[in-house]
Amino acid sequence: MNKYKERPQPFPVIHKNECKACDRCVITCKNNALEMSNELNDSGYNYVIYKGEGCIGCGNCYYTCPEPLAIEVHIPKRRKKDKAENSDNNIVESNINKKEE
Amino acid sequence: MKNHSSINVDSHSKEFETKITNQNTNLDLEEFETKIIKKPKSINDSFTRKGGDFPNVTHYCAGCGHGILHKLIGEAMDDLDIQERSVMISPVGCSVFCYYYFNCGNVQTAHGRAPAVGTGITRAENNAIVMAYQGDGDLASIGLNETIQAANRGEKIAVFFINNTIYGMTGGQMAPTTLIGEVTITSQGGRDPDSTGYPMHMCELLDNLEAPVFIERVSLADVKQVRKAKIAIKKALQVQKEGKGYTFIEVLSPCPTNLRQDAKGAEEFIKNHMEKEFPVKRFRDKSKETKPLVRNESDFSMESLDKIFKVDRKNDVETISKTDFENVNVKIAGFGGQGVLSAGLTLAEAACSEGRHVSWYPSYGPEQRGGTSNCSVVIAGDTIGSPVVNECDVLIALNKPALEKFKEKVKEKGLIIYDSRIGEYKTDKKIKVVSVPAVDIATSCGNPKAMNTAILGVLMEIGKNKNILSKDAYYEGIREIFASKPKLIDLNIEVLEAGAKWMRENSK
Missing domain, CATH: 3.40.920.10 (Pyruvate-ferredoxin oxidoreductase, PFOR, domain III)
Structure with missing residues (x-):
C-alpha cells in the first residue's frame, strides 16, 4: 500500500463548462471518486467534480461521457528505459485489447 | 496526503502538470510520463461550426448516446489511421450536425437517403471509407428500402444505426423500433401491435441477405457495453479499410430527454427492456473469408464522356448570337x-x-x-x-x-x-x-x-x-x-x- 502511495496517481481532468450533469460518470466510477457539484457552470448545469482521491485511471468516466471534450484521464506511467516515447493511444489500445481477449 | 486536490478546470492547461509536480516533490518525476485518455484526433478540438457561446459542448442533451458513439467512431478512425480517407454521412435527426464534430469528409443527406448517397460516394471514390450515421426513424422507417437495397448490393458502407426506440429530434414520437407497450407521444396508451405492428429488428432483417460482411448489435447501457461497442465499431471500420463490403452496427442508445429518464433510468431501460427485445450480439462476421471488393473504375474523363454522348470536338459548331x-x-x-x-x-x-x-x-x-x-x-x-x-x-x-x-x-x-x-x-x-x-x-x-x-x-x-x-x-x-x-x-x-x-x- 505504501508503495502505491509513493508514485504519482492518475486523475481525471474535468472541463466544468463542458459538463451537462447527466450523471453517467458518477454512476460508472468504480471507486466512487466523482460527485456532482452543487454549483452551476457557465452554461447553467451542475457539474461533476473529482473528490481528490480514488482515481485508478481506468478511463470509464471518459468512455461513458457523452461530451467528447469534457473529461480527460491522466495516467502517470513509469518511463520504460528502452522505449521512452509512447503514444497516448496505447493505453486505450491496451484496455480494448484486454476486453477483446 | 500526497495527492493533488483540485481537478476542475475551465480549460486544460499546464497548470496541472506543475501542481502535481510540486505536490510530489519527494518523487523522482523524471521516471514518469503522463498518458492521457482523451478525445481522439478525428473529433474536432473545438466545435466552432456550431457557433454560440459554448463551442466545446455538443448540441446533444445531457446523457445522450450520440456523443459517446461519436467518440468511439473517432477513436476507431484514429486507431486504424483512416481519418484522411473517411467520409461521414450525416442523416436527418439529432445527429444532423455530425459535421460539427467529426474531422473528416462529410455529406449531409435528405431524410433516409444516406444509402443512396453513400453508394454514389463509394462508387466514385473507391478509396473513400464511407460511414452512414443514421437514426431509427431515418434508417428503419423513411430509408428502409434504400437501406435493404444497399445492404443487398454489398456497398462498401459502414452503417451506424442508432436505435433509441423513438423519433428523437421531433419530440419523441413512435418509431418502427418502439417497444410493445412503450409510451411515446404518439402512442399514449403504449404501442399496441394490433394497430401499429411490432418493433423492427434491423440486424435480423439484414442478416437474411447474402452480401453484408459484418452485422452486430451493441449497446451503450453502461461502460462495459460501451467498450464492447468500440470493438465492434473498430471491426466494422477494419472491414471498410480493407474494402470488403457492407457492415451494419446497430447501437442501442439512451434518449433520456424524450424517454424522461435519468442516467440510471436510461441504463435500466436499455438493459431490462431494449436488450430483451433487441438481443445484443454479433450476428455475422464474414470479414476473414471475404475478399476485398474490387469494382471497375469509373472513367469520367472527357474522352470517355464524349464517346458515350457522341460529342465530336474536332468539328465543333460555334453558336452564333444574332439578336x-x-x-x-x-x-x-x-x-x-x-x-x-x-x-x-x-x-x-x-x-x-x-x-x-x-x-x-x-x-x-x-x-x-x-x-x-x-x-x-x-x-x-x-x-x-x-x-x-x-x-x-x-x-x-x-x-x-x-x-x-x-x-x-x-x-x-x-x-x-x-x-x-x-x-x-x-x-x-x-x-x-x-x-x-x-x-x-x-x-x-x-x-x-x-x-x-x-x-x-x-x-x-x-x-x-x-x-x-x-x-x-x-x-x-x-x-x-x-x-x-x-x-x-x-x-x-x-x-x-x-x-x-x-x-x-x-x-x-
Missing part, C-alpha cells in the same frame, strides 16, 4: 411511335449545325406506343430562356387529337402541316395550312415509317426562302440522328427530298 433573328417556335405532336420526338430532334440538330441556339423539349405519356406525345423545338438567335412552347409558329400534327389540341395555339401568319389522313381542316385565321400525304410519300420511297421525314421535307421547301434553315442543315440533322444506323441516312434524305418535291408540285 435580330426572330425565334421560331415549333410544336410537333402525334401518337407515340410516329416519330414525333425524332422529327423534333432532327430539326433541333439541323438548327444546331447552323450555329443557332436551340432547345428540344419532349412531353409524353407513360406509353411506349399509342399514347399521345409532343415535343417543342425553339430555334433562336440568342440564349433561350424557356424551352416551353405555348404559342407556336409552326405546328406539325401527325394525328387528329394532336391537331385539335394545338391548332388554337398557332400564331397569326403561322403554319400548320398535318398528315392528310386526318381529313380536311380549315381555319379563318391567317394561317397557312398544308395537308400532306406523308405516308404515301414515304411509302413511294420504300419506307413508310419515315412519314415524319417527309413532313420535314415539306417544311424545308416552305421555309427555303426564309433564311432560317438551309437544305444542308436538314441533311446534317438527318446524318446526326441516324449516325448509329448509317443505312437509314440516305433513305431518309431521299424521303426528305420527296417531301420537298411534293410541296413544289402542289404549292399552287
Whole structure:
C-alpha cells in the first residue's frame, strides 16, 4: 500500500463548462471518486467534480461521457528505459485489447 | 496526503502538470510520463461550426448516446489511421450536425437517403471509407428500402444505426423500433401491435441477405457495453479499410430527454427492456473469408464522356448570337411511335449545325406506343430562356387529337402541316395550312415509317426562302440522328427530298 502511495496517481481532468450533469460518470466510477457539484457552470448545469482521491485511471468516466471534450484521464506511467516515447493511444489500445481477449 | 486536490478546470492547461509536480516533490518525476485518455484526433478540438457561446459542448442533451458513439467512431478512425480517407454521412435527426464534430469528409443527406448517397460516394471514390450515421426513424422507417437495397448490393458502407426506440429530434414520437407497450407521444396508451405492428429488428432483417460482411448489435447501457461497442465499431471500420463490403452496427442508445429518464433510468431501460427485445450480439462476421471488393473504375474523363454522348470536338459548331433573328417556335405532336420526338430532334440538330441556339423539349405519356406525345423545338438567335412552347409558329400534327389540341395555339401568319389522313381542316385565321400525304410519300420511297421525314421535307421547301434553315442543315440533322444506323441516312434524305418535291408540285 505504501508503495502505491509513493508514485504519482492518475486523475481525471474535468472541463466544468463542458459538463451537462447527466450523471453517467458518477454512476460508472468504480471507486466512487466523482460527485456532482452543487454549483452551476457557465452554461447553467451542475457539474461533476473529482473528490481528490480514488482515481485508478481506468478511463470509464471518459468512455461513458457523452461530451467528447469534457473529461480527460491522466495516467502517470513509469518511463520504460528502452522505449521512452509512447503514444497516448496505447493505453486505450491496451484496455480494448484486454476486453477483446 | 500526497495527492493533488483540485481537478476542475475551465480549460486544460499546464497548470496541472506543475501542481502535481510540486505536490510530489519527494518523487523522482523524471521516471514518469503522463498518458492521457482523451478525445481522439478525428473529433474536432473545438466545435466552432456550431457557433454560440459554448463551442466545446455538443448540441446533444445531457446523457445522450450520440456523443459517446461519436467518440468511439473517432477513436476507431484514429486507431486504424483512416481519418484522411473517411467520409461521414450525416442523416436527418439529432445527429444532423455530425459535421460539427467529426474531422473528416462529410455529406449531409435528405431524410433516409444516406444509402443512396453513400453508394454514389463509394462508387466514385473507391478509396473513400464511407460511414452512414443514421437514426431509427431515418434508417428503419423513411430509408428502409434504400437501406435493404444497399445492404443487398454489398456497398462498401459502414452503417451506424442508432436505435433509441423513438423519433428523437421531433419530440419523441413512435418509431418502427418502439417497444410493445412503450409510451411515446404518439402512442399514449403504449404501442399496441394490433394497430401499429411490432418493433423492427434491423440486424435480423439484414442478416437474411447474402452480401453484408459484418452485422452486430451493441449497446451503450453502461461502460462495459460501451467498450464492447468500440470493438465492434473498430471491426466494422477494419472491414471498410480493407474494402470488403457492407457492415451494419446497430447501437442501442439512451434518449433520456424524450424517454424522461435519468442516467440510471436510461441504463435500466436499455438493459431490462431494449436488450430483451433487441438481443445484443454479433450476428455475422464474414470479414476473414471475404475478399476485398474490387469494382471497375469509373472513367469520367472527357474522352470517355464524349464517346458515350457522341460529342465530336474536332468539328465543333460555334453558336452564333444574332439578336435580330426572330425565334421560331415549333410544336410537333402525334401518337407515340410516329416519330414525333425524332422529327423534333432532327430539326433541333439541323438548327444546331447552323450555329443557332436551340432547345428540344419532349412531353409524353407513360406509353411506349399509342399514347399521345409532343415535343417543342425553339430555334433562336440568342440564349433561350424557356424551352416551353405555348404559342407556336409552326405546328406539325401527325394525328387528329394532336391537331385539335394545338391548332388554337398557332400564331397569326403561322403554319400548320398535318398528315392528310386526318381529313380536311380549315381555319379563318391567317394561317397557312398544308395537308400532306406523308405516308404515301414515304411509302413511294420504300419506307413508310419515315412519314415524319417527309413532313420535314415539306417544311424545308416552305421555309427555303426564309433564311432560317438551309437544305444542308436538314441533311446534317438527318446524318446526326441516324449516325448509329448509317443505312437509314440516305433513305431518309431521299424521303426528305420527296417531301420537298411534293410541296413544289402542289404549292399552287
